[in-house]
Amino acid sequence: MARMKFLCDAERCIECNGCVTACKNENEVPWGVNRRRVVTLNDGVPGERSISVACMHCSDAPCMAVCPVDCFYKTNEGVVLHDKDLCIGCGYCFYACPFGAPQFPQDGAFGLRGKMDKCTFCAGGPEPDFSAAEFRKYGRNRLAEGKLPACAEMCSTKALLGGDADVIADIYRDRVLKRGKGSEVWGWGTAYGKPERQPTPQPGAKS
Amino acid sequence: MRAALAIAAAVALAVLAVGCGEKTAVTVYKQGQYQGKPDKLPWDNNQFKGDKVAWEKAIKARNLNQSESFRASGGWVDR
Numbered sequence: 212m213a214r215m216k217f218l219c220d221a222e223r224c225i226e227c228n229g230c231v232t233a234c235k236n237e238n239e240v241p242w243g244v245n246r247r248r249v250v251t252l253n254d255g256v257p258g259e260r261s262i263s264v265a266c267m268h269c270s271d272a273p274c275m276a277v278c279p280v281d282c283f284y285k286t287n288e289g290v291v292l293h294d295k296d297l298c299i300g301c302g303y304c305f306y307a308c309p310f311g312a313p314q315f316p317q318d319g320a321f322g323l324r325g326k327m328d329k330c331t332f333c334a335g336g337p338e339p340d341f342s343a344a345e346f347r348k349y350g351r352n353r354l355a356e357g358k359l360p361a362c363a364e365m366c367s368t369k370a371l372l373g374g375d376a377d378v379i380a381d382i383y384r385d386r387v388l389k390r391g392k393g394s395e396v397w398g399w400g401t402a403y404g405k406p407e408r409q410p411t412p413q414p415g416a417k418s
Numbered sequence: 419m420r421a422a423l424a425i426a427a428a429v430a431l432a433v434l435a436v437g438c439g440e441k442t443a444v445t446v447y448k449q450g451q452y453q454g455k456p457d458k459l460p461w462d463n464n465q466f467k468g469d470k471v472a473w474e475k476a477i478k479a480r481n482l483n484q485s486e487s488f489r490a491s492g493g494w495v496d497r
Contacts (some may be wrong), residue, residue, distance in 0.1 A: 293454070335426075340463040358476075
């Protein structure tokens with residue numbers, strides 16, 4: 212059985228935020244909630260790196276462990292989902308999550324904290340598949356359509372991979388082995404060629 | 419007087435009967451177990467009609483299409 216995971220290649224991510232936009236558009240995520248976001252380290256400094264972060268659908272999810280009303284469940288595919296009808300919006304999952312995945316929309320007249328919202332791996336939630344209720348609460352159920360999450364499929368550089376952990380790990384491994392390391396990764400060799408090797412002087416030869 | 423008492427009793431009975439129809443507002447939680455609604459399997463819908471193999475094939479095709487090497491080698495799977 213597939214274990215659905217995300218994998219972001221920091222060497223490829225160009226911080227275009229296409230994944231964020233794809234997610235917002237696909238699931239009609241409300242204002243103020245970002246199920247996915249791009250984090251950049253050492254911004255503006257040579258060697259900066261960006262990665263796209265959302266719920267990582269942990270194998271031993273801390274959000275599930277701390278939820279006082281046990282509204283989380285894990286599907287057979289390893290996707291961590293929750294029932295919004297049970298969620299009380301306490302925010303424990305937000306404090307427990309190392310990725311900051313759980314989001315809380317402002318709800319009601321006084322901007323109270325609403326029910327938790329997070330990445331569903333485009334797998335909907337505990338409502339009938341493709342129903343209006345499922346879309347309104349959880350977003351689109353692409354997995355039931357035989358598709359992968361919109362963020363991964365929309366990624367232009369294929370930095371963000373999503374799907375069966377074994378398959379995407381193989382893709383990433385193959386990619387890393389082929390692209391080499393150092394300046395080869397970002398194309399110096401492609402643009403300017405490799406430095407010519409100086410002939411080694413032979414012993415006894417006149418210079 | 420009797421009529422008024424009878425009416426009052428009828429009203430009291432009606433009010434009490436409303437209370438009988440009230441559902442409990444307290445959920446009894448079983449610690450550590452999912453308490454929400456059950457979810458269906460991703461292939462258990464009108465599109466795949468319970469065909470798990472077809473669903474896995476579709477997902478695998480999408481998985482592999484994320485690899486440039488796979489696509490460049492002519493392995494592109496369109497569906």
